[in-house]
Amino acid sequence: MAEQELRSTALEAVHESLGATFTDFAGWRMPVRYDSDLAEHKAVRQSAGLFDLSHMGEIHLRGPEAAAALDHALAGKMSAMSVGRAKYSLLLTEDGGVIDDVITYRFSEDHFLVVANASNAEVDAAELLARAEGFDVEVDDASSRTSLIAVQGPQSEQILLDTLLGADSGVEGLTAEDLTEMKNYRFAEGTYRGESLLIARTGYTGEDGFELYLPNEYAPALWEQLTAVGGDRVTPCGLACRDTLRLEAGMPLYGNELGRDLYPAQSGMGRVVALKSKEDFVGRKGIEAADLSGRPVLVGLVAEGRRAARADAQVRDGDGREVGAISSGALSPTLGHPIAMAFVSADVAEVGTELVVDVRGKDLPVRVVEMPFYRRD
Structure with a gap:
């Protein structure tokens, strides 16, 4: 794919101003590093790193049967998840192979957000739409209008407290306790400059950290605020160090440790498949018939x-x-x-x-x- 055809995130100009080196990742022009892979990796382990992950996919499901639709579509039991929680799961083929690994957030009884890997975002959205047929639910692919900024590392909580709760931060509806008492795979909602802001204690680095979802047009301003307030505590980080961080943490990468030709159990993900806690779902028969x-x-x-x-x-x-x-x-x-x-x-x-x-x-x-x-x- 020629460079001019690559998709850009809302933060591209920011990355260019920081001297980032770019790469083609799943059809996106993404920063692979700003300076040194090792320095960026070290920053996340010792202080905090700032990542643009806006190439990921965000797919909302809304409606009275949203939970039932996701129970049918995914390997996990989403209907059992409490509001305000997130859950890791798998999108399986009929034969039991892995189309993608996803994280699902539950906003309310009838509203969920499924976050997909960049390389599979369009495929996942199409699959979820097809699997929602017959359920009273609306599937909304918000990927093209949503940005995702991650702050990862031991200083991430304090940086967010200083940034989001400071005077004139533009953030409303969030308290210090929302962040300090937030457990892993939990999230809180607020607004940034009047628009929706989701902050989740999730990540892909093996460190404590947060992921922030907001509309594209406000991502550059939030990135600049996090950088300004974080100061020497936060370092812009590219995809190269994200890969070494996730590898050290033993986290699978789709296309490497997960794929359509691999059953979840082969990748150590058998526990993610809810064979005992729910009835039929796409991929169940394939998993049960599999000879490993x-x-x-x-x-x-x-x-x-x-x-x-x-x-x-x-x-x-x-x-x-x-x-x-x-x-x-x-x-x-x-x-x-x-x-x-x-x-x-x-x-x-x-x-x-x-x-x-x-x-x-x-x-x-x-x-x-x-x-x-x-x-x-």
Whole structure:
């Protein structure tokens, strides 16, 4: 796709003014870094990072049967979720493969928001619309008019308190307690300059953090306020460090650890599928009929040194037998050694198993470990 055809977020001019390096991500022109991947990664772990995630999809479902429609459409039981909470779930194919992993927020008894990955946003919206047929619900794809700004890191709560509750912040309807008492996968609503503002304690970095949803036209002003008030405590961050952060936290990436050709159980996501707590839903029959014997499973791998295995690198056992492939890998900025996720044969998936990865033609000894690789204190 030519650069002029790439979609831009409402914050593009801000990123350009900050000297960002851009990349094509799922058809969007997105900042991959501003300065140093390592410095941005470190900022999130030690203080706070500021991310533009406006390429994600936002799909609202409103109506008296919104909960029932989502119970049918998704693998989780959305009807059991309380108002003010968020829930991670999967959108499955009829055969039980994964179309996407999503987060769903419940605003009221009859209003939900489903947030989709950028690469699947249009597909997810079309699937949800099709699966809502026959239910009394309206599906509204608000992706093109919604911006998403994430503040992630141990200083994120204080930065938001200072920014959103300060004089002339433009924010109304939110209190300090709304933020300080907000637990993970909870959210609060307010307004920013008279328009809706959703603040959720969610993220994709393994750190404490928040994600803020608001109309496109107000995103630059909010970004500038967060930057000005945050000062040295907050660093603009691109997609490169977001990937190493999520890898350290053992979080799957669609297209790497999740996909239409993978069952949830292979990716360690079997618990997300509500086989016991609800009746029929799209993908249930496929999951129940699936034969997982002989199928690879996801594991974490660690190594010594500085050479990191990358996606698709071959994994072998001690006898030289090919037993799998790397799905994601990097030299961990926080831990200082190589880490990776890989799909391997079930017979070599036990924690402590010694394996070998082919890194550009050279053998790299690795060991199976529990995930996540990094967990905040």
